[in-house]
């Protein structure tokens with residue numbers, strides 16, 4: 001089969017090659033890949049910035065994939081040939097609390113990923129792809145959508161009468177705006193660009209704050225919430241901005257710590273955290289059971305993923321370059337025509 005192989009760090013070392021088509025072992029599915037979508041993680045892996053010591057080389061990269069089961073190993077009972085499935089990032093995290101070593105079994109690094117004509121997924125880690133979505137659409141769900149869903153609904157237990165703040169207009173925040181708005185919650189979005197605030201309002205956000213024009217965006221949030229702050233905040237920026245997130249969240253409120261776009265370290269002012277009794281929870285995408293619940297919700301509410309551009313299988317490097325430029329919506333690579 002044809003597969004893109006990351007032979008060394010750097011986009012120039014991502015190369016299309018011929019490799020043996022994998023054969024499913026007991027409990028595994030052989031899936032003809034329909035489409036994959038890119039996340040910040042995929043780019044960080046190629047750039048050698050994401051846990052470089054745990055990246056095998058060569059690696060078939062990309063964690064988000066959707067396709068059709070074409071063969072099954074012995075003992076498979078959850079799926080049959082012809083079913084459409086999604087990959088899940090944390091391939092062994094089925095439900096409940098995570099195990100201590102979930103990152104060792106991430107699909108797309110260190111395990112081989114989906115940027116190939118065929119991929120192997122264990123039947124326990126596969127999720128049925130929504131019937132209402134094409135493979136191109138479904139390929140956007142495993143990381144960005146599930147992270148948004150898990151943060152809002154499993155951790156945040158967001159209610160329709162509550163307010164949530166979303167940082168930036170990246171893949172996670174766009175899905176979060178769509179999901180929270182469908183639930184009926186009030187959504188405040190931040191962005192560095194007014195045009196992106198206008199776009200995310202069309203998807204359901206009620207108010208927008210330009211965090212370049214308002215570097216004191218936490219105060220802008222308090223102005224919009226009668227000085228109280230939001231019930232739930234999805235923090236994709238990380239770094240010392242976490243102190244502003246604490247300030248923008250109500251007393252007893254919740255912060256889902258998702259990303260690290262502005263820094264891998266944070267110097268946290270402890271006293272405001274204590275006074276406000278804030279809960280900060282690290283988020284690692286989500287488990288399979290949550291993915292399945294999310295798909296029911298997406299279907300019920302007719303939520304369609306926002307896709308910026310679809311590339312062909314041969315254009316994988318252009319797709320990575322597009323991700324680096326900052327799309328509005330997901331960047332997808334259509335593997336099977």
Ligand SMILES: NC(=O)c1ccc[n+]([C@@H]2O[C@H](COP(=O)([O-])OP(=O)(O)OC[C@H]3O[C@@H](n4cnc5c(N)ncnc54)[C@H](OP(=O)(O)O)[C@@H]3O)[C@@H](O)[C@H]2O)c1
Pocket residue numbers: 039040041143144147167168169170171172173190191192193196211236237241257258259260261262283284285286326
């Ligand atoms: N923990 C997890 O499970 C998990 C899962 C998915 C993603 N992540 C992480 O979450 C982050 C976002 O992921 P993504 O896929 O949504 O990325 P993305 O699509 O690349 O989003 C990037 C957007 O984030 C916004 N941004 C950048 N710096 C910001 C800042 N200082 N304050 C507020 N917004 C800022 C920008 O929005 P504007 O252009 O509108 O300003 C930018 O367009 C990444 O760090 C990613 O690695 C973590």
